[in-house]
Amino acid sequence: MPNISPEIQALASDMITLRRDFHRHPELGGQEVRTAGIVAQRLRSLGYTVRTGLAKTGVTGFLKGGKSGKTVLLRADMDALPIQEETDVPWRSETPGVMHACGHDTHTAMGLTAAAALAGGAQSLSGNVFFVFQPAEELSMGAEAMLRDGALEGVRVDAALAVHIMNQWPTGTIAICDGPAMASADKLMLTVTGRGGHGATPHHAIDPVVASAQIITALQTLISRETPPLEAAILSITMLKAGSAFNIIPDAVEMTGTFRCFNPDLRERLLAGITRIAEGVAASFRCAAQVRNEFLTPAVLNDPAVTRIAREAAAGVVGADRVIAPPPLTGSEDAAYFWQKVPGCYAFIGTARPEWSPAPSIHNSKFDIDESALAVGADFLVQAARRILQTP
Numbered sequence: 001m002p003n004i005s006p007e008i009q010a011l012a013s014d015m016i017t018l019r020r021d022f023h024r025h026p027e028l029g030g031q032e033v034r035t036a037g038i039v040a041q042r043l044r045s046l047g048y049t050v051r052t053g054l055a056k057t058g059v060t061g062f063l064k065g066g067k068s069g070k071t072v073l074l075r076a077d078m079d080a081l082p083i084q085e086e087t088d089v090p091w092r093s094e095t096p097g098v099m100h101a102c103g104h105d106t107h108t109a110m111g112l113t114a115a116a117a118l119a120g121g122a123q124s125l126s127g128n129v130f131f132v133f134q135p136a137e138e139l140s141m142g143a144e145a146m147l148r149d150g151a152l153e154g155v156r157v158d159a160a161l162a163v164h165i166m167n168q169w170p171t172g173t174i175a176i177c178d179g180p181a182m183a184s185a186d187k188l189m190l191t192v193t194g195r196g197g198h199g200a201t202p203h204h205a206i207d208p209v210v211a212s213a214q215i216i217t218a219l220q221t222l223i224s225r226e227t228p229p230l231e232a233a234i235l236s237i238t239m240l241k242a243g244s245a246f247n248i249i250p251d252a253v254e255m256t257g258t259f260r261c262f263n264p265d266l267r268e269r270l271l272a273g274i275t276r277i278a279e280g281v282a283a284s285f286r287c288a289a290q291v292r293n294e295f296l297t298p299a300v301l302n303d304p305a306v307t308r309i310a311r312e313a314a315a316g317v318v319g320a321d322r323v324i325a326p327p328p329l330t331g332s333e334d335a336a337y338f339w340q341k342v343p344g345c346y347a348f349i350g351t352a353r354p355e356w357s358p359a360p361s362i363h364n365s366k367f368d369i370d371e372s373a374l375a376v377g378a379d380f381l382v383q384a385a386r387r388i389l390q391t392p
């Protein structure tokens with residue numbers, strides 16, 4: 001069983017109440033007004049110096065420790081998803097079509113609980129803590145917007161921590177990646193243009209549909225032939241739009257997809273390859289291709305020194321044999337924008353009940369967690385923050 005500190009044990013039932021309240025009242029990215037209000041009020045009452053209105057609904061809280069030293073940033077996200085909840089838990093969403101299906105309600109509750117525990121021991125804290133509650137993670141917008149609004153101005157931060165709950169691991173485990181933790185994400189948009197005509201006379205038209213089929217297939221060679229075999233990259237064309245009738249060859253095909261990887265240099269090379277292949281294959285079929293990409297988030301790269309300290313803290317909470325070092329996850333996280341500025345460790349808190357097989361997945365209408373795992377997450381944040389401040 002996890003070795004939860006008495007200070008978190010004392011706060012655990014309040015944390016669950018808080019989480020259930022956030023869960024009942026989920027707010028979509030950019031609209032976290034109620035949630036942000038509770039966060040700001042709680043932080044103020046704990047003695048934090050609070051800033052609000054960063055990226056509209058983002059909140060930061062700074063607390064000076066009793067002894068001077070470093071400053072550690074603890075980041076949580078607050079937004080929910082446009083999903084109709086289909087669980088039968090008593091605290092299910094009361095907002096139609098909106099659900100905390102990614103656990104950001106738990107991140108906010110764990111963050112506020114860690115804030116309370118750290119404030120309780122502030123006199124003995126050898127340094128400062130700085131909490132960031134960000135909006136719009138699911139839109140890959142909140143972190144960058146908070147930084148643009150000056151969230152880190154006036155504070156010199158030495159290290160950063162964040163957690164995400166995950167049902168792929170059971171309660172009582174903490175998973176920490178060394179190096180890359182989550183992938184960069186780009187949205188791809190391709191337009192392949194030919195010349196429309198009658199489906200019965202393709203020789204009088206230039207068919208962008210056949211060209212697009214070849215492009216989709218050829219793009220996968222970027223993964224199989226141009227990505228080093230021991231590195232990872234993912235390219236998925238997920239939307240295709242073309243045509244209006246069975247007998248009309250359309251003028252153009254629109255494609256959308258996602259492209260992810262962990263290595264920024266490889267990302268640049270493969271993005272150039274996507275354009276090269278799309279334009280080259282299109283040209284060989286007398287079509288033209290236009291490729292655009294929207295850079296959503298960089299990869300989350302865990303810093304070796306901060307991660308080593310976080311791993312020690314995790315071992316103190318759940319035992320060294322329950323601290324997992326998984327391969328990187330191919331999802332993405334806009335905490336990456338903070339991690340680009342501050343050396344950080346992004347960790348995963350196991351929240352699956354042992355009897356669940358399979359456990360409900362995040363972003364699913366039936367998503368649920370074992371709430372007893374929240375004490376693990378909050379305690380990990382507190383112990384890791386303290387260790388970072390104590391390390392010279």
Ligand SMILES: [Zn+2]
Nearest residue numbers: 102138362363
């Ligand atoms: Zn999510």
Ligand SMILES: [Zn+2]
Nearest residue numbers: 102103104164
């Ligand atoms: Zn999430």
